[in-house]
Amino acid sequence: MKKVRVVNKKNLSTMIVGVVTIAIVVVCVFLYVSRPTEIDKLSQSYLDTVDVEKLQKKVETSFDGSYRLSDYLVYGETLSLYKNEYGTKKMDKMQGNNIVLRNVMNDAITSFTFNGKVDSGIDLGSLKEGIYELYTYNHYEKERIYFDDAFKAKTITTMRRNKKVKDITFVADKEALKEYDIHLKKNYSFIIVTKHIPKSNVYDVVIDPCGNAMNYISNTVDYGASTSILDEPTSSMEFAKKLKKELEEKGLKVKILRKENETPGYYGADGRPARGYKAKAKLYIALGASYDENVDAPYMMASPYTNSGLANTISYYMDQSGLTLYAARTNSTQENGVLYDSFAEDEKGEVKKYELYPQLRETGGRATYTGVYGDEMRNAKYKDAYGMYGLYFSYASAMNSQSVAYFNDNADAIAKTLVKGIVRYFEI
Numbered sequence: 001m002k003k004v005r006v007v008n009k010k011n012l013s014t015m016i017v018g019v020v021t022i023a024i025v026v027v028c029v030f031l032y033v034s035r036p037t038e039i040d041k042l043s044q045s046y047l048d049t050v051d052v053e054k055l056q057k058k059v060e061t062s063f064d065g066s067y068r069l070s071d072y073l074v075y076g077e078t079l080s081l082y083k084n085e086y087g088t089k090k091m092d093k094m095q096g097n098n099i100v101l102r103n104v105m106n107d108a109i110t111s112f113t114f115n116g117k118v119d120s121g122i123d124l125g126s127l128k129e130g131i132y133e134l135y136t137y138n139h140y141e142k143e144r145i146y147f148d149d150a151f152k153a154k155t156i157t158t159m160r161r162n163k164k165v166k167d168i169t170f171v172a173d174k175e176a177l178k179e180y181d182i183h184l185k186k187n188y189s190f191i192i193v194t195k196h197i198p199k200s201n202v203y204d205v206v207i208d209p210c211g212n213a214m215n216y217i218s219n220t221v222d223y224g225a226s227t228s229i230l231d232e233p234t235s236s237m238e239f240a241k242k243l244k245k246e247l248e249e250k251g252l253k254v255k256i257l258r259k260e261n262e263t264p265g266y267y268g269a270d271g272r273p274a275r276g277y278k279a280k281a282k283l284y285i286a287l288g289a290s291y292d293e294n295v296d297a298p299y300m301m302a303s304p305y306t307n308s309g310l311a312n313t314i315s316y317y318m319d320q321s322g323l324t325l326y327a328a329r330t331n332s333t334q335e336n337g338v339l340y341d342s343f344a345e346d347e348k349g350e351v352k353k354y355e356l357y358p359q360l361r362e363t364g365g366r367a368t369y370t371g372v373y374g375d376e377m378r379n380a381k382y383k384d385a386y387g388m389y390g391l392y393f394s395y396a397s398a399m400n401s402q403s404v405a406y407f408n409d410n411a412d413a414i415a416k417t418l419v420k421g422i423v424r425y426f427e428i
Contacts, residue, residue, distance in 0.1 A: 044194065044196075045167075046192055047192060050105060050131070055177075055182070056181065058104045058105060059104055060144075061184050062185035062186075063185075065138070065144065066143050066188075067135075067136050067145050067146070069147055070084055070085055070147070070148070071084065071085045072153070073118065073387070074156055074365070074387065075118040075119055075386075075389060076282050076283060076388065077156075077158055077159065077389075077426065078120065079170060080367075081136075086366065087353070094136070096115065096116075097113070097114055097136050098112070098113055099113075099136055100134070100135040101133070101135075102132060103128070103130040103131070103132055104131045104132065105131065106130070108128075108130075117305060118306055118364070118368075119307050119309050119389065120307060124158055124168050124193075125159060125161070125426060125427065127191070128193065129166070129193050130193055131191075133188070133189075133190060134190070144188055145188070146187050146188045147172040147187050149187070150173035152169065152170075152173065153170040153171065154386070155168065155169060156168040156386060157198075157199075159204040160252055160253060161251075161427075162251070163251060164198070165195070165196065165198040166195050167196065168191060168192070168193055169191070171192070172190070198253070203253045203255045203280060204247075204281060204282055204283065205247055205255075205281055205283045205422075206254070206255045206256075206276040206283070206284050206285070206388070207257065208286040208359060209233070210224055210289070211223055211224030211225070211232035211233030211236050212224065212261070213263065213265050213272075214264060214265035215265065216265055216268065216378065224288070224289065225289040225290060225398035225399075230289055235395070237260060239415065242412065243415050243418065243419065246415050246416055246418075246419040247422070250419060250428055255275075255276075255281070257272045257275050258272065266358035266359070266362050267379055268378045269378075271379065273358070274382065276363060276388055277385055283388060283426075284359070284388040284389065284390045284391070285391050286390070286391070286392045287393050287395060288393070289395065289396050289397065289398050290394050290398065290399075291397065291399055292397055294400070295326050295396075295400055296397070296406070298337065298414065299326035299339060300314065300337060300338050300339070300392065300393050300394070301340070301341050301360065301391075301394065302339070302390070303341055303355060303364055303367075304355065305367055305368055310389060310391055310422070311335070312334060314421030315335035316421070317420050317421045318414075318418075319335075323413060323414060323417055324406065341356055342355070342356050343355060343356070352373070354369055354374075359390060361373060363387065364387035364389075365382060365383075365387030367387040368390070370382045370385065393418065395411075
């Protein structure tokens, strides 16, 4: 008789458990290996990660009240919105308005107030990942923001924070979400925030060591404020290196805009502003010296199109650290040692809308009328660009020995405190 082999039930259970365990391990390994890497996420949008059914339920496709806007611009990390085309009205109707952002997926509300200056508005660096609807108030009624013409703005990349950046997509289009089967009544605006590791060719800060600047009209080099007690090209470069080191210790990527004996000017495809735009920097710091013999300590200059918020913050920390700034300010809204750049005048003495310092005018993109003023006009390529936040830091006067001595004795402390102000202002 043929013998029948009987399988022990205990051994069979062990075999089944083993097979299932191996299968689970294989699946887990596969999922781990095939998961999106940080490099993969560079090509992804926040919308690629959302629950589509939830998105469809949460996005409102029409509104009883809507508010039409016509323009926007970007300065540093600030997005400003306008009722009329920028620069056409002395006071835009959005001035004084609150801009309300609703995070579609979790209903979190964030508000910003626009006071008319280009460094007020939506602080993009502070936004968390998500898709946001935009609202404003019209006679105390909350209304959804839309634009007549559909658009998708060029991506805005924020500064590094904790080794990550955020890509900001600003869009107003009734078909912006059509791939999710969401169709809007009007070109309602959205902000989409995606967090990822930074790209290597995107910088946070560029530093301009003033002096050694080519004058393209006379085809000569402007060496800057150079006397027997201070040489601006050399001193600016030395200070730029100190500042770069301090900024990099805070996790920021920094580029110095000229080499030791290089002479780039402020116009043209290889000028200092152009190098800053190509680096996609958000902050442009110019380090220069003065010829004013009355200046006995450092001071800062900001664009009159801003609130001078960055300079005010730096001034506050300079004072807290016991450091001295030049006792001057343009108006009562500014801290000690903070001045606005002056506007140019025409031959009749009428004030124009263009600033005098190219370190501020030619670096702010559309916000400061880059590429429009003067005979050189070689930055026209960047007249519609997103602006870098400009700061001119005058560290000493080449005509005042007290000023030079103070800077030489305190250069390290000034660099550290300057960076502290930057970090606090941008909340790095």
